[in-house]
Amino acid sequence: MQDVIEVQTEDFDQGALYDALRHDSLANGAIVTFSGLVRDFNQGHEVGDLFLEHYPAMTKVSLLNIVSAARARWHFGKVILIHRVGRLAQGEQIVFVGLTSAHRKDAFDGVQFIMDYLKTEAPFWKKESTSEGDKWVAASACDTQARLKWDKRDER
Amino acid sequence: MIQVLFFGQLKDQVNTPSVKVDEVATRVAELKKILGSMHPHWRPYLSNHSTLVAVNQTIGDDETPLSDGDEVAFFPPVTGG
Numbered sequence: 001m002q003d004v005i006e007v008q009t010e011d012f013d014q015g016a017l018y019d020a021l022r023h024d025s026l027a028n029g030a031i032v033t034f035s036g037l038v039r040d041f042n043q044g045h046e047v048g049d050l051f052l053e054h055y056p057a058m059t060k061v062s063l064l065n066i067v068s069a070a071r072a073r074w075h076f077g078k079v080i081l082i083h084r085v086g087r088l089a090q091g092e093q094i095v096f097v098g099l100t101s102a103h104r105k106d107a108f109d110g111v112q113f114i115m116d117y118l119k120t121e122a123p124f125w126k127k128e129s130t131s132e133g134d135k136w137v138a139a140s141a142c143d144t145q146a147r148l149k150w151d152k153r154d155e156r
Numbered sequence: 157m158i159q160v161l162f163f164g165q166l167k168d169q170v171n172t173p174s175v176k177v178d179e180v181a182t183r184v185a186e187l188k189k190i191l192g193s194m195h196p197h198w199r200p201y202l203s204n205h206s207t208l209v210a211v212n213q214t215i216g217d218d219e220t221p222l223s224d225g226d227e228v229a230f231f232p233p234v235t236g237g
Binding site for chain 1: 161163164165168206210213214215227229231232233234235236237
């Protein structure tokens with residue numbers, strides 16, 4: 001059981017990642033995976049391709065911290081988190097989160113938590129090519145709300 | 157010396173990916189003032205409440221202490237995933 005956390009320009013193979021999770025351990029009866037793709041429409045305009053910038057010295061540390069924060073709340077077997085950077089075309093894969101757990105609830109919650117934190121705390125920025133020129137994507141209030149829900153759950 | 161980096165839209169707004177600051181700043185707020193006096197047109201971007209800061213690759217704020225050799229990054233809210 002060793003987590004895989006990567007920031008890369010290359011595409012990834014979901015099948016191979018799923019197999020790597022599946023062969024983690026017989027004690028883990030649940031696998032949940034999520035992948036994010038480049039859409040052709042965002043915030044009211046059509047999108048061509050996307051450029052993903054990041055802060056190389058900080059990115060991997062930030063992802064490691066997010067996975068550690070998730071591990072502090074739930075029990076997982078193996079976690080795989082891959083985020084791509086550079087130029088990506090419509091329909092291409094941007095991010096993959098997959099993990100194994102003994103039970104499905106931990107697995108679902110863990111993936112959700114990792115994505116909510118990644119969207120609000122990991123140093124990535126998207127620039128879209130649109131018919132009106134290149135535009136930096138604005139942060140979404142929904143993402144911040146989704147991230148804050150986890151704090152509220154802690155208070156209960 | 158403090159190495160200052162800019163990312164995302166902020167990098168375009170200040171029109172540079174990085175700058176070195178030789179003056180001693182003890183906190184992030186002071187570094188912002190120094191940068192603002194070096195480049196007055198950067199002030200609104202640096203004082204924008206949504207601008208985030210990381211000191212040595214860890215998220216901080218205006219009160220985060222600084223020492224010689226630190227790497228300080230300013231950037232807009234993140235939009236990965």
